[in-house]
Amino acid sequence: MLNAFVQKLRGLVDLDAATIVRVETATTNPRLFRAKQDLIREGDMTGPVFVMLRGWACRYKILPNGSRQVTAFMMPGDACDLHMSLVTAMDHSIQTISAAEIAIISRRDMDVLIDEHPDFARAMDIAQLIDEATLRAWIVSMGRRSSLERISHLMCELYLRASEIGLTDGKRLTLPLTQLILADALGMTPVHINRVLKELRQLGAMDLQRGFLVIDDPDTLVRISGFDENYLHRRSASGLLGVRASN
Amino acid sequence: MLNAFVQKLRGLVDLDAATIVRVETATTNPRLFRAKQDLIREGDMTGPVFVMLRGWACRYKILPNGSRQVTAFMMPGDACDLHMSLVTAMDHSIQTISAAEIAIISRRDMDVLIDEHPDFARAMDIAQLIDEATLRAWIVSMGRRSSLERISHLMCELYLRASEIGLTDGKRLTLPLTQLILADALGMTPVHINRVLKELRQLGAMDLQRGFLVIDDPDTLVRISGFDENYLHRRSASGLLGVRASN
DNA sequence: CGCTGGATTGACTCGGATCAAGTCGAGTGG
DNA sequence: CCACTCGACTTGATCCGAGTCAATCCAGCG
16 A cells, blocks of 8 residues: 555656655654644744645735635645755744644755666656646635635535545545634635625535534536646546436 | 856856856757747646746636636746757746746756756756745735735745846836736736735835836735745855845 | 624715716827 | 827726624534
8 A cells, every 4th residue: 555645746747666666664653743743933034845645734924913824735645845955944824723743854865866766766856746736726715706606616626636646546535624723724704704605505515513514416516616736737537517328 | 157057057156167058059059939828728738947037927727617827927037948849838827927048958958057067057947846846836916815915925936037137227127017927926807916916015114116116115925915935945145124224 | 601703684884986078188190 | 290000008987796793503512
């Protein structure tokens, strides 16, 4: 059984056996974190590379007035700050959302890995490209989509990303996001998140409950959000619309 | 006189003379573009690397309903899509805002440049890191800042980035952004952009007119927007607050 | 069994969108 | 030199999606 990191990378490029072993080895002995723990904070010196193996985390920034904006969700398989050590200080914080297992790879080890395994390096570059595309997709959502569209779009994204690493089970996904975190991510208030989730439930599109998400009607969700998966640059074809077919 | 690209890179790392010459050479003979021309469109095959030498451009996405969201502004010195060729298709479009001179470097030439000049490679990595941080800053703006704060924040960012490559003249910056493009970038309507610009003018903070921006009171602008330049990871110290001191 | 963090619901407010007229300025052609 | 045009900018009146404020509910847990 390959770990989530390897599984994600293999979704991006073909890795030879030797590379897989090396990457597996580098990510054994993950550190355990409880929920809501900062891995690193804005202003901290940049450090090693974090690789999520289990659980969820998020990047966020705090504004002068105390409000918070989440800028990315990280799930198993996601790595962060590959090149971050090229600059001196973090410009944002990273925090676990749920309990998590996170491998910590030193700058030095990562450099060796990249040097000796060009395919791995390429996979990391592609992963960064996708992260960037995802940031752009979020900007589009915040700028031009209604709250209903925005939530739908995010859920499509998370579901699809999660399905890449086998986190989904049919139309179901374990998703430990509270309405408060969702509000911080989508630029809305928890109250309004609640109302929109209710609306999506009543539309029969999806149901987000404590700890998990159920996609009841992928078609509707895609139609509402105008979701186009092209920015995730997936190699495999199976998409959101395939969810229903596979059931 | 070094071109804008070299000037930007030198703001990120120290480049030796040989590297500078090579980069200069690679960016001679730029292509000329008129305003509002697409360099590449969403869905197109990924291609060469574009390097802005003069004029402005933007990345954008069009939504199903026809509305548009700009996700980044590109000014002289900015390069785009260094690693984009690792994926097959563009997930967004790029368009000139003003007339522009843009060097086009083939994938092959770029690979050679990166291979033979590690400092150049490092500068490009840092540039990408900053681009990513800028995307996050935009998300924060769209999610948690009022329209007044949002415009102020963007103007701080653009002024500071422009000053890095010597585009500013005291408190003045040539900036060919229409209120319509600004609206598409900030997730607002042109009408409201107009009103907020008027307010900023009346506050004596800044004045955006046809084709140029004047920062009248950097302090106020920074205070309104809560601008923190840390995400731009500049090496030089001179900031927005230095504008006034230098006058 | 009460405490706590999240979820839910209702009443009211408000920032920014929408709709609808203008105005201004740089071409451009007669 | 002036009329015409077109794109961008302005301004006012009105509307509405989402925020704010304030209870209340609910489940897990020490």
